[in-house]
Amino acid sequence: MLRYIVNRFIQMVVVFFLFLIISYLLFDAIPGNAFQNLLLNPSLPPYAYEETIALYGLDQPLSVRLQKYIVNFFKGDLGYSYIQFPKTAIELIAERLPRTLMLFSVVNILAFYTGFFVGKILAWRRGSKSETWITITSVFSYTVFYPWFALLMLWFFGLRMGWVPIGKFLTPSKWYDSPFDSDVVFLEMIKYMVIFSVLYFVITLLTKEIESLNLRRNIRLGSFFALLFISNFYWNTGQLSEMRFYAGDIAYHTILPVLTVTIVAFAGTALLTRTTMMEVLKDDYILTARAKGLSQKRIRDRHAARTALLPVVTSFIFTIVTIIDGSVLTETIFSWPGMGQLILESVLREDIPVAMASFSFIGVFALIAHFLADVSYAFLDPRIRIKSQG
Amino acid sequence: MSDIILDVQNLSMHYETLEGNVLAVKDVTFNVKSGESFGLVGESGCGKTSVAMTLLQLQPENSVISEGSIKLDGKELIGLSENELRKVRWDSISIVFQGAMNAWNPVIKIGEQIREALREHYPENSKQTNIDKINQLFKMVGLDESTANRFPHELSGGMKQRAVIALALSCDPKIIIADEPTTALDVVIQDQILNEIKKVQELLGLSLIYISHDIAVIAEMTDKIAVMYAGSIVEIGPTSEVFNSPKHSYTKALLDSTPSIKGEKKKLKSLDGEPPSLINKIEGCSFAPRCPNRNISCKPERDMKLIEVGHDHFVDSCSLGENYE
Secondary structure, three states, X not given: OHHHHXXXXXXXXXXXXXXXXXXXXXXXXOOOOOOHHHHHOOOOXXXXXXXXXXXXXXXXXXXXXXXXXXXXXXXXXXXXXXXXXOOEHHHHHHHHHHHHHHHHHHHHHHHHHHHHHHHXXXXXXXXXXXXXXXXXXHHHHHHOOHHHHHHHHHHHHHHHOOOOOOOOOOOHHHHOOOOOOHHHHXXXXXXXXXXXXXXXXXXXXXXXHOOOHHHHHHHHHHHHHHHHHHHHHHOOOOOHHHHHXXXXXXXXXXXXXXXXXXXXXXXXXXXXXXXXXXXXXXXXXXXXXXXXXXXXXXXXXXXHHHHHHHHHHHHHHHHHHHHHHXXXXXXXXXXXXXXXXXXXXXXXXXXXXXXXXXXXXXXXXXXXXXXHHHHHHHHHOHHHHHHHHO | OOOEEEEEEEEEEEEEEOOEEEEEEEEEXXXXXXOOEEEEEXXXXXXXXXXXXXXXXXXXXXXXXXXXXXXXXXXXXOOOOHHHHHHHEOOOEEEEOXXXXXXXXXXXXXXXXXXXXXXXXXXXXXXXXXXXXXXXXHHHOOOOHHHHHOOXXXXXXXXXXXXXXXXXXXXXXXXXXXXXXXXXXXXXXXXXXXXXXXXXXXXXXXXXXXXEOOHHHHHHHOOEEEEEEOOEEEEEEEHHXXXXXXXXXXXXXXXXXXXXXXXXXXXXXXXXXXXXXXXXXXXXXXXXXXXXXXXXXXXXXXXXXXXXXXXXXXXXXXXXXXXXX
């Protein structure tokens, strides 16, 4: 297994290297001199223009520039933004990334679980009336033109009903005298979510060995609510007790985007789960499980859904990658200043260093996702585990 | 030896399909005593597996049990709710399926799949009790204890089938149904598995319902057999008697198509044609179109009915022809 992981890692580095070169060449092929943008920047001291050119070899031929860029890249220097001069590309990304990550990690988890759950119920109730209707709804939300649907949601929930705010990720009037930067609050929120999931995961692992299924389920459910209860105290400690108010404001603003993207994203998972699970339900071991006298729920969840999970996880991990570039649409529609908007702005205004940095970030993200997909296969399907050892 | 553990009376079952009803099991009556081996034999598509599935009520959703009763230890199984049936399954009747290859879930360890059944029927057992039980079962069927921690794809076909037998024994059932347990295995392994089943059955004093199209295996394994044709039993009786003096033309044809090691060399006879389609009711004798012994005295229009011809030996009235009445 270790050798397999190391092999895959080396492959990843090579692919990333190629990715970097190709994207640099593509940006270089844009007509005009993007660098002139820097000259138009009023906050630019006169000497900085010359120095930046010298630093990144911008007056050199392509081969030299590329070489310099790659060396700098691996040193961690991705250059200055042409538009927002004193800020570096990395600073810009560091500011935007938490916002996108929070929104889309919530969406992904929600979409995957609802999709998987709905799909599994659909396959199980095949032929019933509810199955027909939910399938039709899923196909609709899978194929709907996303920007139109998002605007419709905005209009209905934001404007018509007025339940949720329209656009932006915070209410400016609440934040003008805020002692906290919104990024700090975002990071705290992400930290909390990570701690919560890790704790719950540990509990799941610890309870795995309990023989009685009812007890196991009750302990897991109980500890979930206990964690929720404890988080109440967590958010009351020190600085967090003041931050709560602002975190709540951000959470309020995430409701609509999360809801919209989840509705669109869950359908693919649901339909795929339905199809694969219907295949699995024909298998002989389902009959064995029934003959053993297992409960319907146990057969559905443990035998059918568990085996049907593999292709679903595969496709899901690939959609994670597309969701980052899909965030361009979402963030534009909901005026959510995250990575998606950063990419859009930087490309439109030819802010090459920032665009390059964002794209290479997506590249890294995609590579890691594919790598995780491969590793998770090995965990989900023991038959692959054997092959990868040899 | 004499107490009846499974009593099936006039069992009929059909599948509802778009073309019409497929009458898969017609008026089947038999019983199995405790410790007895009962064989069901017949060619493909004659309803053997349908009978087995109906006993556990695991038949597909489009099937309907139209009449009859299945009494297990005096308890009626037909009409029980799904939850009540779940308690009966595996605890009282367990089954070894046709393809052992696919009987295991590929992503769950063998031991866990057996423990799952134990957990369901003995929820109060501790984990260690269950593990001990599994080790004991594995020892009985000739498997290593480490098999419990393996995945199905890591075992050979024979090992999987042994493990399936261990699985079938896990909840101490009263009856095991073996539905062609050796079809997918090679001859050497087949023999080992058959011996294993026989050994275990004698050791634990179980009743066995052995389903096969292989008449030689049935002869070796069972005390009593029923020959099925087109969904009904055409001849039923003690194995030795049925083999030595078959009464029904179909039984005779089946025996003639099997080579014998002892005795004179005979040319094997095959039976022309194929079993009739079971869609819609067949009037009179279902075997008549293929029957090699049809004569004037035969009355194919008469309804099929079992007539006692010897001790515990019943045969379908049709083939008795003029001797009857």
